Amino acid sequence: MYLQKYYDSTIGKVVKPMSSASDKVKIARKVSRPTALEYINHIFTGFIELHGDRNFKDDKAVVGGIAYLNETPVTVIGIQKGHTTEENIERNFGSPHPEGYRKALRLMKQAEKFKRPIITFVNTSGAYCGVGAEERGQGEAIARNLFEMANLKVPIISVIIGEGGSGGALALAVADRVWMLENSVYSILSPEGFASILWRDSSRAKEAAELMKITAENLLEMGVIDKVIKEAAGGAQNDFSFTANLLKTRLENEISELTSKDIQTLLKERYDRFRKFGDFTE
Amino acid sequence: MNLFKKKPLPEKTEKAKKTDSKSTPAVPDGMCVKCSGCGKTVYKKELGENKICPECFHYFRIGAKERVKMTADKNTFEEFDKTMHALNPLNYPEYEEKIKSMQEKTGINDAVLSGKCKIGGQETVLCVMDAGFIMGSMGSVVGEKITRAFEYATENKLPIIIFTASGGARMQEGIVSLMQMAKVSAAAAKHSQAGLLYVTVLTDPTTGGVTASFAMLGDIILSEPKALIGFAGRRVIEQTIKQKLPDEFQSAEFLLEHGFVDKIVERECLPNVLTEILRFHNRKGRETNE
Numbered sequence: 050m051y052l053q054k055y056y057d058s059t060i061g062k063v064v065k066p067m068s069s070a071s072d073k074v075k076i077a078r079k080v081s082r083p084t085a086l087e088y089i090n091h092i093f094t095g096f097i098e099l100h101g102d103r104n105f106k107d108d109k110a111v112v113g114g115i116a117y118l119n120e121t122p123v124t125v126i127g128i129q130k131g132h133t134t135e136e137n138i139e140r141n142f143g144s145p146h147p148e149g150y151r152k153a154l155r156l157m158k159q160a161e162k163f164k165r166p167i168i169t170f171v172n173t174s175g176a177y178c179g180v181g182a183e184e185r186g187q188g189e190a191i192a193r194n195l196f197e198m199a200n201l202k203v204p205i206i207s208v209i210i211g212e213g214g215s216g217g218a219l220a221l222a223v224a225d226r227v228w229m230l231e232n233s234v235y236s237i238l239s240p241e242g243f244a245s246i247l248w249r250d251s252s253r254a255k256e257a258a259e260l261m262k263i264t265a266e267n268l269l270e271m272g273v274i275d276k277v278i279k280e281a282a283g284g285a286q287n288d289f290s291f292t293a294n295l296l297k298t299r300l301e302n303e304i305s306e307l308t309s310k311d312i313q314t315l316l317k318e319r320y321d322r323f324r325k326f327g328d329f330t331e
Numbered sequence: 332m333n334l335f336k337k338k339p340l341p342e343k344t345e346k347a348k349k350t351d352s353k354s355t356p357a358v359p360d361g362m363c364v365k366c367s368g369c370g371k372t373v374y375k376k377e378l379g380e381n382k383i384c385p386e387c388f389h390y391f392r393i394g395a396k397e398r399v400k401m402t403a404d405k406n407t408f409e410e411f412d413k414t415m416h417a418l419n420p421l422n423y424p425e426y427e428e429k430i431k432s433m434q435e436k437t438g439i440n441d442a443v444l445s446g447k448c449k450i451g452g453q454e455t456v457l458c459v460m461d462a463g464f465i466m467g468s469m470g471s472v473v474g475e476k477i478t479r480a481f482e483y484a485t486e487n488k489l490p491i492i493i494f495t496a497s498g499g500a501r502m503q504e505g506i507v508s509l510m511q512m513a514k515v516s517a518a519a520a521k522h523s524q525a526g527l528l529y530v531t532v533l534t535d536p537t538t539g540g541v542t543a544s545f546a547m548l549g550d551i552i553l554s555e556p557k558a559l560i561g562f563a564g565r566r567v568i569e570q571t572i573k574q575k576l577p578d579e580f581q582s583a584e585f586l587l588e589h590g591f592v593d594k595i596v597e598r599e600c601l602p603n604v605l606t607e608i609l610r611f612h613n614r615k616g617r618e619t620n621e
Contacts (some may be wrong), residue, residue, distance in 0.1 A: 079440065149616030165422055177541075178563035178571050183581060186591045188562035195516035196548050214502075216512060216543040216562075223513050237500050237509045247502055261505045271420075275505055322515050324478070326469035326510035328420040331412070 070258040070267075074240060076232040077211045080137075080173075081286040083129025083293070085170035086112055088210060091293040092300065093118055093125060099159075101152060105185060108149030109267075110141045110177075113156040115165070118300060123140035123307075126153045126158035126221060127170035127204065130211065143212075144177040152219050154194050157201055166204040166304050169221040174239055176217030191220040198223035199323075200316060204307035208278070211232045223305055225319050227273070228299070229265035230292060231280040235273065236263040272325070344461060364391070380597045390555055390598055394437060395444040395461035396492055402602055403448035403457060410446040412479060417441060417501040423503040432549045433464050441472035442497065445480040447489070452605025453613060455492055459584045462496040462536065469541055470501030474511025477545065478582040483516035490528035490609060499539015512544035519548050528612040532601065533560050533583065535590065547591070551608060553601070554583035 076082070079082055093116035101107040113126035116187065129134075130143035137143075153169075159165045176187050207224035213235030229235060237243070240258040245251040262268065265277040278296050282287035307315065363372050368389025378384065380401065382391040393401075394445055399408050419426045442464035447456050458480050461468045477493065484491040500508040522529060531549035535558040542562050546552075554560065561581035569576055579585050586592040596604045 145536055176562070178567045180568065180572065180576070180580070183563065183568070184589050186547070186589070189547040189591055191543040191562070192516060192545070192547040195513050195544055196520045196523075199513070199517035199520045215509060216540055219509055219513060220543075223517070234505065237502060237505050239591045243502055260423070262421060263506070268506065271506070273510065320521070323510060323517055324515040325476045325512055326507055328504065328507055329475060330416050330418060330419040331414050 066168060068146055070234070070261070070264050071154075071255040073135070073232050073242070073264050073318065074234055074258050077234045078283040079284060079286060080132055080210050081284075082130075082172075083285050085129050085172055085210065087126050087289065088170055088208075088293055088296065089116065089127060091290070092297040093123070098127070101156055101158060102148040103293045104151060105148045107138055108141075108146050108152055110143055110145040110173075111149035111152050113153060113303050118166075118168070118297075121304060122163075122165050123304070124156055124174045125170070125212055126156055126167065128173045128218075128221065130172055133198070144175060145173065145217060146177050146179075146182050147185040147187050148177070150190040151192050152192075153221055157198065157205075161201050161203050164203060164307060166206070167201070168304075169205070169207045169223075169224065169250045169301060171207055171209045171213050171218045171221050172211035173214050173217050174212050175214035191216045193218040202312050202316070204228055204304060204310075204315060205301055205319075206307070208296065209235050209274075212239075214239060223319075223323065225315060225322070226275050226303055228276040228277045228278055228287060229268065229274050230296075231265055232284050233265060234258075234263040235265075235268055274276060346526040347556070349423065358529070366391075380421045383598060387499070390557065392462050392492040392496070395439055395459040395494075396437075399444060399446075401598075402459075402492075402494075402605070403450060404452065404517045408446050408448040409455070410444065411483065412445060412476050413440060414477060415437045415440055415472050417470055417504070419503075420471070420507045421503065421505045423505075426503045428568065429465065429503075437461055437464050437525065438610045439464065440559075442467045442469070442501075443473045443476050445476045447483070450492070450602060450609060453606065455609060456480050459494040459540075462498075463504075464536075465501065467495075467497035467536075467541075468499060468501035468508075469497060469511050470504040470508050471511065472500070473497075474508070474514050477515050478511075478518040478605050481515070484527060485518075485525050487523045488525070488527060490530070490612060491522065492530045492605060493545060494532045494534055495537040495541055496534045497537060497539070497541040497546075499541055505539065508540065511541050514547045521546055523548075523550070528609070530605065530608055531559055531587075532596075532605075536561050536582075538562065538564060552593050553596050554586065554594075554596050555598055555601075555606065556583055559581050560586050560592070562598075 088257045096116040098114040130328040131140045133244045206226045207222040209229045215296035240254040241251045244257040245252040268274045280292050344423040365372050366384040371386045382393050420535035443460045529549050530551045533554040537546050537560045
């Protein structure tokens, strides 16, 4: 009783239990939320960043390269946001252009050639909507990644570390395992966009968030993701190494399990993983 | 995304003409129809079987059944998965009722018609989307029907042709709709690996999650003239960049210029062009009569 009172007046005050979907949206979008590069630098060693799509330019909203997970060489790719306005402008607020997805595909093809497992970190409100993005085929770039990732002959694990916004997130998440951090969200569209399209009223975003089934818990239940990685109360920024260490251990175990499978089995299971989605009767 | 753009009601009056000259073209049941290209009211029978405005050559949108009739050889279309029916994964209010009323209106079970047929005497799998069914949006049924069509084509070593017409993902099914993009793309990849031909025909409108999956994955990508094709909706882009976009932005011609469409084909020429393309890729190198 005393302890409960003490908790309420101290920690409980600062760290309210966050459970509703719209609270998770807020945490997922926090500027203090750890970014892809932070996870990459914490979990892996010897990271060498590789740039450019060999076609148009280097999209700074997508980072990627080679690194070691313990002793195992892997390819890592992430969608990068910033912590400050300046960083966010440089990273285009984590909204990739087509060349970002094409850079990711180039690095994934490279990983396939050298038989390196691939780990992606997804954190985007969506692929960028703009003139250049349309001119250079945003739709084609995303489609190509979905098409190619379905058959990449190396294990792929995707981790949604913040926002998993629509096709722009899926373009890095056609994987053997898809995981989410506890306070991440993954959805067809932002709750604001959903409310705006279906109800012509973006102010009903909170209501949309609850309806859309976008939390890690909901999506685990639906089989859209395979694992939820715990975060400190209030979000991963409150204890970064707790989440990052946990994620590292999980990745080590899973990569060794996936690499032990023969490629045909792996590809068949990946196909079946996505083949099962659909809610219909006949 | 223009998921719920209103359609013009049948028999628009002269007064209505001015107010919604930009609205979605469709062929209503009345004697006269208003062309959304030139705004003129024309006799329905003057449109002809290809549904083209006699005044300005604007293409009216056509439903899936009509498109099949225009494309497949007579009496050769065998429909797949006629009875598949969407459920409601998000328990979205009134979604079941919406589906039911759309089924009654369009006579198809969801926003795509799939099956096999002959075009110019050659066997092919054919899928046709219908923009009249919740804006041709892709949910579980659309995703499943197209995936099965790809799997059937792969198994039977057949080419596949898909006519796209869609505002994108079916919002009412949430994340399940997003997953359809991965599901269909993976099935397309298997078909491709088997060395088989996939042709997409982009029609007005092709946007969002359909553009960002199977629409852009054809070995050959055709389009009807002036079709709207893009990833993001025009309104969304204008809001993002805070500028007006030029009219031809995201048109078939714009995509051709930027290298994302192989060829723009006039509606009346499509059956012949498809026949030619099928013939080029016929494994026996000749027509399979009958």
